[in-house]
Amino acid sequence: MPSFSHFFDTLFSSSDVFIRAMLLTLELTVVSIIVGIVIGLLFALLKISNIKVLAWISDAYVFLVRGTPLIVQIFILYFGISNLFLLPDFWAASLALAFHNGAYISEILRGTIQSIDKGQMEAGRSLGMSNSLTLRRIILPQAFRRALPPLGNQFIIGLKDSSLAAFISMNELFNVATTLGSNNFDEMTYLLIVAVYYLILVAFLTIVVNLFEKKLSISDR
Amino acid sequence: MEQKEMIRIRNLHKSYGDLHVLKDIDMKVLDSDVVCLIGPSGSGKSTLLRCLNYLEKKDSGQILIEGTEVKPDTHDINKIREKVGMVFQHFYLFPHMTVLENVIEAPTHVKKVPKAQAIEEAKALLAKVGLSDKADVYPSKLSGGQKQRVAIARALAMKPDILLFDEPTSALDPELVGEVLATMKELAMEGMTMVVVTHEMSFAREVGDWIVFMHDGRVVESGPPKEFFTNPKEERTKEFLQTTVF
Numbered sequence: 001m002p003s004f005s006h007f008f009d010t011l012f013s014s015s016d017v018f019i020r021a022m023l024l025t026l027e028l029t030v031v032s033i034i035v036g037i038v039i040g041l042l043f044a045l046l047k048i049s050n051i052k053v054l055a056w057i058s059d060a061y062v063f064l065v066r067g068t069p070l071i072v073q074i075f076i077l078y079f080g081i082s083n084l085f086l087l088p089d090f091w092a093a094s095l096a097l098a099f100h101n102g103a104y105i106s107e108i109l110r111g112t113i114q115s116i117d118k119g120q121m122e123a124g125r126s127l128g129m130s131n132s133l134t135l136r137r138i139i140l141p142q143a144f145r146r147a148l149p150p151l152g153n154q155f156i157i158g159l160k161d162s163s164l165a166a167f168i169s170m171n172e173l174f175n176v177a178t179t180l181g182s183n184n185f186d187e188m189t190y191l192l193i194v195a196v197y198y199l200i201l202v203a204f205l206t207i208v209v210n211l212f213e214k215k216l217s218i219s220d221r
Numbered sequence: 222m223e224q225k226e227m228i229r230i231r232n233l234h235k236s237y238g239d240l241h242v243l244k245d246i247d248m249k250v251l252d253s254d255v256v257c258l259i260g261p262s263g264s265g266k267s268t269l270l271r272c273l274n275y276l277e278k279k280d281s282g283q284i285l286i287e288g289t290e291v292k293p294d295t296h297d298i299n300k301i302r303e304k305v306g307m308v309f310q311h312f313y314l315f316p317h318m319t320v321l322e323n324v325i326e327a328p329t330h331v332k333k334v335p336k337a338q339a340i341e342e343a344k345a346l347l348a349k350v351g352l353s354d355k356a357d358v359y360p361s362k363l364s365g366g367q368k369q370r371v372a373i374a375r376a377l378a379m380k381p382d383i384l385l386f387d388e389p390t391s392a393l394d395p396e397l398v399g400e401v402l403a404t405m406k407e408l409a410m411e412g413m414t415m416v417v418v419t420h421e422m423s424f425a426r427e428v429g430d431w432i433v434f435m436h437d438g439r440v441v442e443s444g445p446p447k448e449f450f451t452n453p454k455e456e457r458t459k460e461f462l463q464t465t466v467f
C-alpha cells in the first residue's frame with residue numbers, strides 16, 4: 001500500500017491528466033446514455049406495439065445485449081463499425097456503449113410505460129387525441145418520470161462500464177490510470193486515485209439525478 | 222318540435238370471448254335528453270357506454286351518432302370522439318399537468334385552438350364548475366369531487382354534443398357526491414345531451430328524461446322516470462328497484 005503522503009502527492013501532480021481523462025469519461029457516458037435513451041425508447045415502443053414482428057425485433061435486441069459481455073459487444077462494434085465507416089474512435093466507443101445501455105433502458109421504459117394506468121390512454125383518446133399524440137403528451141411524460149430512479153441507476157452503471165472503452169484505446173480514466181501505473185511501476189497508487197475520480201463522478205451524477213427527480217415531482221406534492 | 226336523434230343503436234351485439242355481454246341492444250338518445258343507464262353489476266352498462274365512443278369495438282349491429290354510422294376503417298374515430306365526450310369513474314386527470322393544462326390540452330393539440338383563447342375558455346369552464354381558484358394546482362391536491370368536476374370541465378372544453386358518464390360519483394366519498402351531481406344537473410338544464418351510467422337513483426329520477434334498465438346484457442325495460450320508478454312492468458325491474466336504496 002502506498003503511504004498517505006505519496007498518494008496525495010501523486011493525486012495532485014497527476015491531476016491535469018486525470019481531469020482531462022475524467023472529462024472524456026463524462027462525455028462518453030453522457031453521449032452513450034442520451035443516445036441509449038433514444039435507442040431504448042425506440043425499442044420500448046416497438047415492444048409495446050401490437051405488431052408481432054416489431055416486438056420480436058425488440059426482444060431479440062435485448063436478448064443479444066443481455067446475453068453477451070459488454071467487452072465483446074464493444075470489440076465487435078468497434079472493429080465492425082470502423083471497418084464499415086470511418087468513424088472517429090470516440091463515436092465508435094460511444095455508440096457501442098449506447099447500444100449496450102439502450103437495451104437496459106428499453107426494458108426500464110417498457111416497464112414504466114406499461115405501468116401507467118390504461119385509463120390515461122382512454123382519457124386522452126376520449127378527448128379526440130390520437131394514439132400517438134396521447135402517447136407523446138400523456139403517457140411518455142409520466143413514464144419518464146417514473147423511470148427516473150432506474151435511469152439514474154443505469155447512468156451510474158453506464159459511467160463505470162465506460163471504463164471498458166480503455167480497451168479500444170480511449171484515453172478515459174481507467175486507461176490513463178493503468179498506463180501511468182505501469183509507466184511509473186506504481187499501479188496501486190494510480191488505481192486508488194482513479195477510484196477517487198469515479199467516486200466524484202458518481203456523487204456528481206447522483207446529485208444531478210436527484211435534482212431532476214425533485215424538479216419533476218412538483219405535481220406529486 | 223321533434224327532437225333530433227343524437228344516438229341510435231340497433232341490434233348491437235358484443236362478446237368478450239365466450240361471454241356474450243351485449244345482446245341485441247336497441248336504444249336511442251334524443252337531443253338535450255339525459256338518459257340514465259341502470260342495472261346490476263356486470264349487466265353490460267359500461268360496455269355499452271364504451272361502445273358509443275369506440276373505446277370498445279362492437280361485434281355487430283349499428284351505432285349512429287347524429288345520423289351517421291361510423292365505420293372505424295373509413296371514418297376518423299378521433300373526430301367522432303371530439304363530439305362524444307366521456308367522464309370516467311376514476312377521473313383519469315393527467316397528473317403531470319395543472320388543472321388548467323388538463324383542460325386546454327385537447328383543444329390546443331387536437332383542435333389547434335390558439336393557446337390564449339383556450340385558456341380563456343378553460344377559465345370560464347372552471348368557473349362554471351366552481352373551481353376558478355384551482356386552475357394552477359396539480360390534480361394530486363384536489364378532492365375526489367373536485368377532480369371529477371375538473372374532468373367534466375376537461376370534457377366540455379372540446380365542446381362535445383354528447384357527454385357520456387360512467388358512474389361519475391361511485392369513487393367519491395358520500396359527502397362529495399352532491400357537488401358532482403349538482404354540476405351534472407346544471408349541464409342537463411343547459412340542454413347537454415347526456416348518457417349516464419349511475420347507481421344514484423334519486424338523480425336518475427329527478428334529472429333523467431329516460432331510464433334504461435339493463436340486465437344480463439339486455440335492455441329489459443325503459444321509459445320516462447316517473448313511469449319507470451312508480452310503475453315498473455318487468456319482474457326483473459321490480460326486483461332490482463326493491464333492492465336499491467334511493
Ligand SMILES: Nc1ncnc2c1ncn2[C@@H]1O[C@H](COP(=O)(O)OP(=O)(O)OP(=O)(O)O)[C@@H](O)[C@H]1O
Pocket residue numbers: 237240242260261262263264265266267268269
Ligand atoms: N375487457 C373485458 N374483458 C373481458 N370481460 C369483460 C371486459 N370488460 C367487461 N367484461 C365483462 O363483461 C360483463 C359486463 O361488464 P360491464 O363492465 O359492462 O358491466 P357493468 O354493468 O358496467 O357493471 P358495473 O356496475 O360493475 O360497472 C361483465 O361480466 C364483465 O366481467
Ligand SMILES: [Mg+2]
Pocket residue numbers: 266267268387388
Ligand atoms: Mg361499469
